[in-house]
Amino acid sequence: MALGYVIVALLAAAVAVFALQNSAQTSVRFLVWTLDGLPVAAVALASLAIGLVVAGVPLWFRSWRWRSQARAAEARAAMLDKALAERDQALVRRPPPP
Secondary structure (H helix, E strand, O other), X not given: OHHHHHHHHHHHHHHHHHHHHOOOEEEEXXXXXXXXXXXXXXXXXXXXXXXHHHHHHHHHHHHHHHXXXXXXXXXXXXXXXXXHHHHHHHHHHOOOOO
């Protein structure tokens, strides 16, 4: 756990250094939309954030589907275990053949 904090702290320091060293102003144009005077670091970090969201949403949907399938499989296994236990109890209670 402590290693994770160290890694996060190092990444945060790297992002801070990147932002401080790339403060030059630039303009961003997309179709008819224009923004002037944005720092290069802001553009790069916004692009990174958008990329993480675009990549993360399909992964989140996939993991949600896997969890749903796992819950369904666990419910089915529990139902089968219960049915098996009831069958075993019925066999135990059955009188022996004459």
